[in-house]
Amino acid sequence: MIVGIASGKGGTGKTTVATNLALSLNGKVQLLDCDVEEPNAHLFLKPKFHGSESVGIPIPQVDEKLCTFCGKCGEICQYGAILAVKKKVLVFPELCHGCGGCSLVCPEAAISEVMREIGTVEKGVVRGVDFVHGRLHVGEPMAPPLIRAVKEKTNNQGTVIIDAPPGTSCPVIESIKGSGYVILVTEPTPFGLYDLTLAVDMVKALSIPSGVIINKADIGDRGVDQFCQRENLPVLLRIPLERRIAEAYSRGEMMVDIYPEYKEKFRSVISEVKRLIGE
Ligand code: SF4
Numbered sequence: 001m002i003v004g005i006a007s008g009k010g011g012t013g014k015t016t017v018a019t020n021l022a023l024s025l026n027g028k029v030q031l032l033d034c035d036v037e038e039p040n041a042h043l044f045l046k047p048k049f050h051g052s053e054s055v056g057i058p059i060p061q062v063d064e065k066l067c068t069f070c071g072k073c074g075e076i077c078q079y080g081a082i083l084a085v086k087k088k089v090l091v092f093p094e095l096c097h098g099c100g101g102c103s104l105v106c107p108e109a110a111i112s113e114v115m116r117e118i119g120t121v122e123k124g125v126v127r128g129v130d131f132v133h134g135r136l137h138v139g140e141p142m143a144p145p146l147i148r149a150v151k152e153k154t155n156n157q158g159t160v161i162i163d164a165p166p167g168t169s170c171p172v173i174e175s176i177k178g179s180g181y182v183i184l185v186t187e188p189t190p191f192g193l194y195d196l197t198l199a200v201d202m203v204k205a206l207s208i209p210s211g212v213i214i215n216k217a218d219i220g221d222r223g224v225d226q227f228c229q230r231e232n233l234p235v236l237l238r239i240p241l242e243r244r245i246a247e248a249y250s251r252g253e254m255m256v257d258i259y260p261e262y263k264e265k266f267r268s269v270i271s272e273v274k275r276l277i278g279e
């Protein structure tokens with residue numbers, strides 16, 4: 001079973017939920033941190049890494065001895081990443097999505113492909129949990145190919161937890177695509193509600209069933225609860241605003257180590273998810 005953990009915005013406790021969930025479950029568990037721009041699950045879990053591999057995308061390289069500067073490569077590129085100007089073909093590597101379209105249409109076979117590294121995938125293990133995350137190079141705009149590389153490490157055994165990036169943009173969709181269920185982590189405030197509505201629209205568009213964990217559940221107002229009721233979204237867990245939880249977080253410690261009773265609560269969340277999706 002693959003469970004995505006997402007939130008409409010950062011700072012709602014998404015990674016806290018993903019990491020504590022991973023440590024609470026029995027059996028085979030894998031955690032994929034797909035927040036490749038700012039991976040931070042490892043800061044809490046402190047896995048022992050045992051493997052790393054480079055991830056790149058193929059970008060065009062033009063042999064100007066073969067090129068007739070016909071411009072067909074630039075015409076097909078939807079991203080403005082290659083452009084024929086007079087007696088030169090310009091390639092803008094940061095804009096290239098590595099689709100290969102330009103080399104396919106080149107009538108002179110003047111385009112070959114070279115790999116441009118965009119980041120790395122690292123694998124590790126912690127307390128019996130298989131851990132994988134991606135690290136996108138600083139300033140690199142192409143997160144989705146690296147997220148796909150992280151997800152290729154899915155072992156399809158037991159429970160796979162995907163810690164998605166915050167927000168509702170392409171990297172989030174790439175991360176949660178293929179999940180059997182998505183847990184949306186939110187806070188009971190008007191801002192939390194606004195971001196939750198966007199996140200709910202996103203999972204609906206992907207036809208993935210979802211439920212909600214309300215963090216800092218004893219602050220704010222009833223707006224999130226009323227929205228969940230209206231939308232028939234199950235509230236799977238409420239985590240109160242506890243000084244000791246916040247202090248543990250700031251020290252990079254795990255909530256389930258401070259409050260072991262939360263292990264059972266997180267296990268119940270997954271049992272409920274299984275019941276809801278009929279697993
Ligand atoms: S399509 Fe091929 S031949 Fe035409 S400009 Fe591009 S690289 Fe040169």
Ligand code: SF4
Binds near residue numbers: 077079095096
């Ligand atoms: S590989 Fe695709 S995105 Fe990159 S330059 Fe060629 S057509 Fe454009």
